[in-house]
Amino acid sequence: MRLSKLYSNKPDLFGPVEFRVGLNVILAEIRLPENRDKDTHNLGKTTLGRMIDFGFLSGRDPKFFLFKHENLFKGFVFFLELELGDGTYLTVRRGVDEATKISFKKHEAAHQDFAELPAADWDHFDLAFERAREMLDSLLDWRALSPWDYRKGLGYQLRGQDDFQEVFQLRRFLGAHSDWKPYVAHILGFNHKLIEQHYAKREQLEEKRATAETVKTELGGSVDDISKIEGILQLKQKDAEKKQKLLDAFDFRQQDKERTKQVVEELDARIGALNSQRYSQSQSRKKIVASLEEDQILFNPEDAQRLFDEAGVLFAGQIKKDFEQLIAFNRALTDERRKYLQEERADVEADIKRITTELNTLGKRRSDMLGFLSSTDVFAKYKQVTDDLVTLRADIASLEKQRGFLRRLQELRTEIRTLSEDCTHLQSQIEADVEAQSADGSSRFSAIRLYFSEIVEDVIAHKALLSVYANKEGHLEFKAEILDDAGNATSADLGHTYRKLLCIAFDLAVLRSHLDEKFPRFVFHDGVFESLDNRKKANLLAVIREYADLGVQPVITLIDSDLPPPADDSTPVFSTEEVVLFLHDEGDDGRLFRTKAW
Numbered sequence: 001m002r003l004s005k006l007y008s009n010k011p012d013l014f015g016p017v018e019f020r021v022g023l024n025v026i027l028a029e030i031r032l033p034e035n036r037d038k039d040t041h042n043l044g045k046t047t048l049g050r051m052i053d054f055g056f057l058s059g060r061d062p063k064f065f066l067f068k069h070e071n072l073f074k075g076f077v078f079f080l081e082l083e084l085g086d087g088t089y090l091t092v093r094r095g096v097d098e099a100t101k102i103s104f105k106k107h108e109a110a111h112q113d114f115a116e117l118p119a120a121d122w123d124h125f126d127l128a129f130e131r132a133r134e135m136l137d138s139l140l141d142w143r144a145l146s147p148w149d150y151r152k153g154l155g156y157q158l159r160g161q162d163d164f165q166e167v168f169q170l171r172r173f174l175g176a177h178s179d180w181k182p183y184v185a186h187i188l189g190f191n192h193k194l195i196e197q198h199y200a201k202r203e204q205l206e207e208k209r210a211t212a213e214t215v216k217t218e219l220g221g222s223v224d225d226i227s228k229i230e231g232i233l234q235l236k237q238k239d240a241e242k243k244q245k246l247l248d249a250f251d252f253r254q255q256d257k258e259r260t261k262q263v264v265e266e267l268d269a270r271i272g273a274l275n276s277q278r279y280s281q282s283q284s285r286k287k288i289v290a291s292l293e294e295d296q297i298l299f300n301p302e303d304a305q306r307l308f309d310e311a312g313v314l315f316a317g318q319i320k321k322d323f324e325q326l327i328a329f330n331r332a333l334t335d336e337r338r339k340y341l342q343e344e345r346a347d348v349e350a351d352i353k354r355i356t357t358e359l360n361t362l363g364k365r366r367s368d369m370l371g372f373l374s375s376t377d378v379f380a381k382y383k384q385v386t387d388d389l390v391t392l393r394a395d396i397a398s399l400e401k402q403r404g405f406l407r408r409l410q411e412l413r414t415e416i417r418t419l420s421e422d423c424t425h426l427q428s429q430i431e432a433d434v435e436a437q438s439a440d441g442s443s444r445f446s447a448i449r450l451y452f453s454e455i456v457e458d459v460i461a462h463k464a465l466l467s468v469y470a471n472k473e474g475h476l477e478f479k480a481e482i483l484d485d486a487g488n489a490t491s492a493d494l495g496h497t498y499r500k501l502l503c504i505a506f507d508l509a510v511l512r513s514h515l516d517e518k519f520p521r522f523v524f525h526d527g528v529f530e531s532l533d534n535r536k537k538a539n540l541l542a543v544i545r546e547y548a549d550l551g552v553q554p555v556i557t558l559i560d561s562d563l564p565p566p567a568d569d570s571t572p573v574f575s576t577e578e579v580v581l582f583l584h585d586e587g588d589d590g591r592l593f594r595t596k597a598w
Contacts, residue, residue: 001140002553003522004089005081006051009115013594014076017048017581018111019522019555022548025574026557028583035585036561043583044592045557049158049524051592055080055092056154057102057133066096069598079114082140085518090139093122102132104139144517145187152183156507158524164500167480178203181476187510188468189444190476191433198426198474205419212412271362278355281348288345292338427474434468434476444513451509456482459501459539465489466506480506497531501540504528508543511552522553529562537564541573555580 003024007016028043030036047065054066055078066073077095084090084106091114093103104124105114119125127135137149145152155163155170162171173180178199186192437443449466456464463483471477480502481489507523515521528544529537541564544554566573584590591597 001085001142001520001522002083003052003080003555004083005079005111006048006055007079007081007113007115009077009079010075011115014078014592015594016113019553019580020577021553023545023574023578024553024555025579026555026581026583027560027574027579028558029560029585029590031584031586042597043585043590045559045581045583046160046526047592048557048581049160049526051078052080052524053154053158054078055094056151057092057094057129057136058151060099060129065598067099070096072595072598077115081110081112083110084139085141092136098126100129101126102129102136103127104132104135106139141518142520144514144519148183148186150520153187154520156510157520157522159503159507160526164496164503167499167502167506168478177475181478184478185468185476187514188448188478189437189513190468191430194426194430194433195476198423198430201419201422201426202473202475205416205423208412208416208419212409212416215409215412271359274355274359274362278352278359281352281355285345285348285352288341288348292341292345423474427470430474430476431470434470438468448509448513451512452480452505455505455508455543456501458543459505459536460498462490463487464502464505466509500527500530501532504540508547508552508554512547512550515551521551522555524555524557526557527559527562528556529558529564532562534565537562540564 002021003019005016005018008014026045026048028045050064054064058064060067062068066076073096075097077093080092080094082090082092089107089110089112091105091107091112093105093114095101102124103119103122103126105117105122114122124132124135133149133151137151140150142150155172160171165171168184169180178196182192182195182199185195437445440446445468452466453464456462460482462485465479465481465483467479467481469477469479482498482502484490504525507525511519511521511523529540532540544556548554563573581592583592588594588596
């Protein structure tokens with residue numbers, strides 16, 4: 001499939017551009033001296049690529065110049081004529097005013113003008129936008145792109161200046177890698193289904209892990225053992241059944257017996273144990289405080305010297321120094337001991353505080369139970385048992401909720417293990433596929449890799465390497481590198497000029513590898529010779545012409561200052577047939593749109 005013609009219903013403002021089989025050149029001439037040093041000239045060579053994309057039914061972006069300046073382009077209707085694989089032609093009609101209404105017409109002859117064609121003569125007129133995209137996808141029949149539609153890889157056929165930053169990831173592919181890597185893998189000859197499945201499994205795995213963390217948060221740090229939860233729940237349910245029977249029978253003798261047993265065997269025993277612990281800890285605290293007060297060094301060498309001086313006894317020199325060292329040593333020991341004593345004191349006081357709090361709680365419970373036992377008011381007992389039952393049922397509800405979360409957590413962990421195993425298995429398959437395609441000299445990837453390196457070597461006399469590998473997570477990584485004479489990767493590809501060359505080489509190599517399939521045959525490269533020296537420009541032009549002879553339709557744009565040197569002084573660089581559009585900066589007539597710049 002190739003480009004055939006682009007025109008409008010207003011030829012005086014947007015003239016027709018007729019494309020040819022082979023090389024197509026859009027040449028812009030800078031005639032005014034004040035424009036020679038400018039980076040951009042607004043003549044329309046870049047805009048042409050955007051208009052082709054518009055004809056291929058790009059989305060209605062409000063930032064796109066046709067819609068951003070809708071008052072300037074109101075009433076414009078554009079027509080893109082395409083040569084199909086069977087030798088027939090298809091014209092796509094799309095206007096600015098009703099950009100989502102699309103029309104189609106198939107015809108036998110090239111370079112038609114359907115600007116005045118009545119609505120009844122179109123094969124499909126004013127189709128809804130999504131239906132029109134489906135129709136165009138069917139008519140183009142680029143089945144080698146399946147399961148993707150025709151627009152998925154169109155960015156590799158229409159490289160604007162912003163699309164030369166990365167060889168593989170286009171500007172329109174700024175989203176998740178799962179959106180474009182399977183496609184690139186497919187056109188390179190790898191099994192895209194494995195890659196799509198791996199991304200899908202990875203996404204599911206991350207979702208399950210996030211859900212599991214949410215469930216853990218809902219559990220609130222409670223026991224992570226469903227068996228224990230089931231046991232506690234069973235006991236509380238049994239207790240609730242007993243209390244309900246007491247209420248139903250209005251007989252609290254059994255409740256009195258249980259409360260008496262609980263006070264004697266449980267509460268009193270626990271209170272006694274806690275009192276014993278508090279006494280023990282209080283004694284420990286007393287000893288610690290006493291030790292802290294005793295750990296003081298009362299001997300002062302200065303005071304001793306004054307005392308000895310008054311008594312007429314010598315206390316100086318080595319004697320004083322020995323005492324000072326001894327005191328320093330003891331002070332170090334004392335400071336360390338005080339540190340441990342203070343830490344122990346803090347632990348003891350915290351334990352005493354905890355024991356006191358629990359004793360207060362148990363004391364209140366003991367008091368309430370004794371009050372219940374001594375009460376003769378049966379309705380008060382009924383109310384108390386009812387309150388206990390309500391508390392029990394609240395506990396049961398909470399435990400059942402915990403049990404639900406734990407069961408869900410167990411299910412999630414099982415699913416996570418299964419998904420992890422699936423991801424590992426898929427990763428192994430992806431790695432095996434990459435290894436097999438790379439090692440097979442007859443594979444599509446091997447052919448593209450060879451074409452790619454040949455193009456780069458023909459232009460700059462250095463080989464280039466196209467490589468694909470699976471990273472530690474199993475996702476594919478694509479690399480394009482320029483090699484030095486020893487075969488090692490260099491940093492030359494990091495520069496914009498060589499990065500653009502790698503993009504051009506990649507696009508051409510992919511097109512060549514698909515020449516025998518239903519695949520697009522054209523490629524648009526904007527500013528193709530910028531920043532290259534004259535020798536490399538000539539080399540690149542020779543490569544582009546070679547690929548045009550093979551059946552690729554290159555469409556290149558350049559300004560006259562970037563022209564490659566001619567073969568000889570009498571022969572122009574490009575023939576008149578090759579230059580399909582000539583632009584210049586002397587007035588509005590030299591622009592693609594023959595109007596004032598917007």
